[in-house]
Amino acid sequence: MTRANVEVNGIPFSVTRYPQTQTIELDGPDRALNPRDKQALEEAGTALSLRLLESGVKPDNIPPEQDLLMRTLAYLSEAPVGYKIGDNFSEKPVVKEAYPATVESSTRSPVVGKLSPEACKEAALKTGDFRTLAACQRADNDGIWLLPCRSGLRYQSHDARNHCFASYRVYAGPGSGECLGKCGPGCNRVLTWGWTQDCLDHDVCSRSHNSTSGFRDPNCGDEWWEADEDYLNTVKGACSG
Numbered sequence: 606m607t608r609a610n611v612e613v614n615g616i617p618f619s620v621t622r623y624p625q626t627q628t629i630e631l632d633g634p635d636r637a638l639n640p641r642d643k644q645a646l647e648e649a650g651t652a653l654s655l656r657l658l659e660s661g662v663k664p665d666n667i668p669p670e671q672d673l674l675m676r677t678l679a680y681l682s683e684a685p686v687g688y689k690i691g692d693n694f695s696e697k698p699v700v701k702e703a704y705p706a707t708v709e710s711s712t713r714s715p716v717v718g719k720l721s722p723e724a725c726k727e728a729a730l731k732t733g734d735f736r737t738l739a740a741c742q743r744a745d746n747d748g749i750w751l752l753p754c755r756s757g758l759r760y761q762s763h764d765a766r767n768h769c770f771a772s773y774r775v776y777a778g779p780g781s782g783e784c785l786g787k788c789g790p791g792c793n794r795v796l797t798w799g800w801t802q803d804c805l806d807h808d809v810c811s812r813s814h815n816s817t818s819g820f821r822d823p824n825c826g827d828e829w830w831e832a833d834e835d836y837l838n839t840v841k842g843a844c845s846g
Contacts, residue, residue, distance in 0.1 A: 650678035799839020
């Protein structure tokens with residue numbers, strides 16, 4: 606068992622990882638963070654990362670206690686302002702490595718139901734009836750689906766308030782300019798956790814819709830939740846192949 610305890614402005618949080626069951630438990634006090642709290646958490650995570658970087662430690666050799674602490678600091682720093690953070694539990698993830706060569710060979714279809722995303726959006730905007738638009742949105746939790754270790758054109762899929770679930774290719778993976786597909790904040794090489802499909806979906810959604818509200822974001826909140834287990838559970842630097 607590994608545990609990380611964090612207290613910011615008198616608000617305590619505890620995250621416990623159970624290696625045998627591969628589950629993670631968050632013990633939160635149902636308290637909200639303010640902008641200064643979030644900034645303090647982010648600065649603490651950055652300072653810890655830089656200290657590890659300067660010590661010469663390699664990402665694969667970060668002690669589990671410090672690894673979990675960095676993940677916890679980054680995780681809490683991305684919580685929306687005003688949201689009361691309570692208890693949460695992450696189930697054992699299912700890791701998949703076989704990555705489809707084309708969107709047709711997977712479930713990531715750019716056509717949803719009877720309408721394409723474009724036709725669905727056009728109908729909703731024309732009639733003002735956004736129930737049609739909502740009907741062609743969908744959940745897309747891939748578990749932990751590792752991206753290939755070589756960067757390249759990869760299919761991503763997301764939906765938002767103003768468009769249906771849609772798939773298209775972007776340049777992503779290790780070595781890509783914007784670190785698309787990397788779980789965790791920024792491109793810091795010490796904080797390079799796993800490279801997964803759900804994190805790619807969330808990255809592209811966030812970039813496309815300027816998402817900044819985490820799981821409460823009206824466009825990318827569902828993608829945030831789908832990438833949650835990837836973010837907390839992936840092995841540092843994990844990819845497929």
